[in-house]
């Protein structure tokens with residue numbers, strides 16, 4: 126599929142049926158696979174042959190869908206995970222262990238922030254958070270001898286900051302570590318971080334990739350470009366023999382293109398078991414088949430809503446990287462010339478009360494914690510996800526009490542704007 130355009134890859138990538146085989150990716154709803162001899166199966170356990178034996182590690186439906194996403198991102202290999210959280214954890218834990226250090230943008234999804242700052246800290250993995258706007262010198266200063274990865278989000282959820290991928294990749298490579306980018310919001314339709322130097326890309330496929338709010342999932346894509354063997358001492362898990370696999374050295378046996386995903390499957394999926402169900406992978410693939418048609422509409426609606434809100438006197442500010450007034454406008458244009466996503470945030474002058482009343486008055490936009498699906502939804506962090514915080518704490522965290530995050534779906538933009546208009550009348 127590699128010589129086809131991305132639109133074609135969305136529809137037909139990852140799976141090419143043979144004569145008389147199902148046209149659609151089949152759901153292989155089987156935990157286990159049958160072999161004629163123990164010897165045949167033994168070869169799979171020794172990673173001498175590729176094939177399936179148990180769906181906790183690998184399943185054909187999941188692999189077909191992962192292969193499509195690898196093609197979309199321009200990577201060498203990919204694997205599905207049970208959620209976006211699992212994808213980010215596995216991507217990091219595949220190259221970090223107790224005593225390792227990670228440099229991460231501070232502007233990331235709340236769940237990932239907790240994963241790094243709390244849960245991975247308990248495992249003895251330390252993190253230094255840097256501003257997404259940090260200069261090269263400031264980024265350099267965050268690195269230590271035990272740094273093993275750098276992390277950021279292309280467009281951060283919910284702050285909507287834009288990552289300078291080229292700069293982050295340059296600094297990561299200068300220090301001999303890979304850059305991992307969570308590309309959930311733009312999807313490969315609007316940005317392909319590997320083309321800008323990222324080494325590993327992750328997604329919460331729960332969002333735009335599925336796109337219908339139907340299935341929780343994640344994916345990890347390896348660019349196949351990072352030279353693990355060049356930094357042997359840093360990545361013993363990839364560059365020295367794995368005793369739990371008869372002394373295989375992943376980076377030698379599977380090369381730059383295959384080592385990362387093979388180890389992540391063979392060790393982490395085996396031991397931690399966070400695979401996506403074949404049923405969810407099938408649903409994800411239905412979403413992927415129209416991703417290239419849906420993303421431009423999400424962008425069109427997001428931009429129209431952002432522009433409308435910018436002209437309203439009840440609104441103190443609008444945050445959308447596609448607006449010329451936005452701090453990240455130039456970076457967004459560089460990395461996402463066709464636009465980023467459909468998520469817009471804005472602050473109402475009336476604060477918490479106005480936000481609550483405003484959202485209650487919306488008829489099309491439902492109040493949800495979700496983002497990035499076909500139906501427009503909204504959230505006021507102060508009265509929901511961040512309700513334990515005081516107005517002062519909220520302000521300090523960059524989430525003022527009157528802030529509303531709106532995820533523009535695929536409805537008609539005029540209807541969305543009219544819905545907002547009538548809600549403004551209500552407050």
Ligand SMILES: *Cc1c(COP(=O)(O)O)cnc(C)c1O
Pocket residue numbers: 208209210211234236237278281282307309310328329330331332341342343
């Ligand atoms: C939602 C989200 C996640 C977590 O994904 P889940 O599928 O909910 O586990 C990670 N990163 C980003 C950017 C997200 O928006």
